[in-house]
Amino acid sequence: MFDRFNNYINENEYKIIIKNNTVNIINYLEILDFNATCIKIKHQKGITNIIGKNLVVNKMLNDEILITGEIDTINLKGELWEIP
């Protein structure tokens, strides 16, 4: 209950928002690797891999990152998520 309330007030939960060829990641810890085809992002509970073509970090703040490009796959916590 307290954790949920804390998350509501401080917004420190890890979030990925996917829109047309953009991925907005909130509350990440670190960018481990970055190139035009793969971006590895570390967060509190693991690592997220974004795989695609012409990947670009559009915006990058302390706790927020926006990636654009032709995104094929987002690998979250070891599970593979296919983008339709």
Add this chain to the structure above:
Amino acid sequence: MRNTLTDKFNSNVKILVEGKNINNFIKRIIKLKISIINLKYHSSKKAEIIIKYDDYLKLKKYKTIYSIKIIDKYGKLKLKEKIKKNYILFTSLLIGLIIIIFLTNFIFDIEIIHTNKQIVNLVSSELEKNGIKKYIFKKKYSELEKIEDKILKDNKDKLEWLEIEVVGTKYVVRIEERKIVEEKTNNNYQNIVMAKGGILKKIIAYSGEKVKEINTYVNANDIVISGNITKPNGEIIQTKASGLLYAEVWYTIEVEYPYHYKEELLTGKTKDVYYINFLNKRISLFDFKKFNSFSSKPKTIIKNTFLPISFIKEKQYELNVIDEIYTEEEVIDKAIQLAENKLLNNNNKIEEINSVSIITKENLNSKIKLKLFLSVTEEVSKIEIPQEEKSNLDN
């Protein structure tokens, strides 16, 4: 992306980076933990990046490998640049504003509206005595009120009403002259007598003969300035005596005053304050100059039905609170002051209060009750038309 209002004021720069591989440059930015506010790729060798100005200074080291050029500025930087560019305009605007504020708070003319020149001269000298002149700063409303009261008090026999109004950079003074309607009688013979019994202190005789001495007790209706004048040859002629008599007379007054005195007065200042009410805790927003005491009318703007949080707009009315607890000595002083003011307000013939003595003092629970004996100097002259003159007039 979350954008806050403060982001708009941050000093950011848009840089154009050119080099062999832009991705390597971005990797470096990531390693240096520099925030990218926006990035626009032109090609793999060229990109536009918006970053903080402080971060740009860190990146300057890599200028040898990559070409980095500032192409735009945002926030404070942009503002500074604009001010620098237009500093003559801004400086003249600021100076103009200061001059306008200065001039609008200055008095250039005083207009006294009245037809009687004597009254105009009197008021103009009184105004000057009280610091109301041309080419000085405007006075506060409360100060003007005090000056109005003082002038009226000092000239109560000549002025009925006075108002100082501020019209732009001019004081407009409106006056109502006091017209004392003198009782016009056709009689040729009259005496001036005492209206009240008391010790005679001053006699101002314009005509007639003084028949009483100063510092003697004279009863009410006793003649002080007689219309009968005795010539050196013993002949008595009857005239119309006129003059003023001042005597020491006495009053007893009962007065009550509380030990605890509380008064709340609205100062006329109001303001709107917005605050967040969370768990009955108040978090004010932008309330920089807080009123010491105020009364308020709150209006809820947003209320969360699930959480004990609400956003409230409150209209605050500043109060001037006089809350004093007096000692016995202080309460006696206050009660005496109250009695004196009452007496002076009710009787405009009183010249001055000579002394006050306490006859009885009674301590009630929360207040004091005093019976006071006041010795005052009062104008006590009264015209008396003798009976034979009255019958002559009737005929």
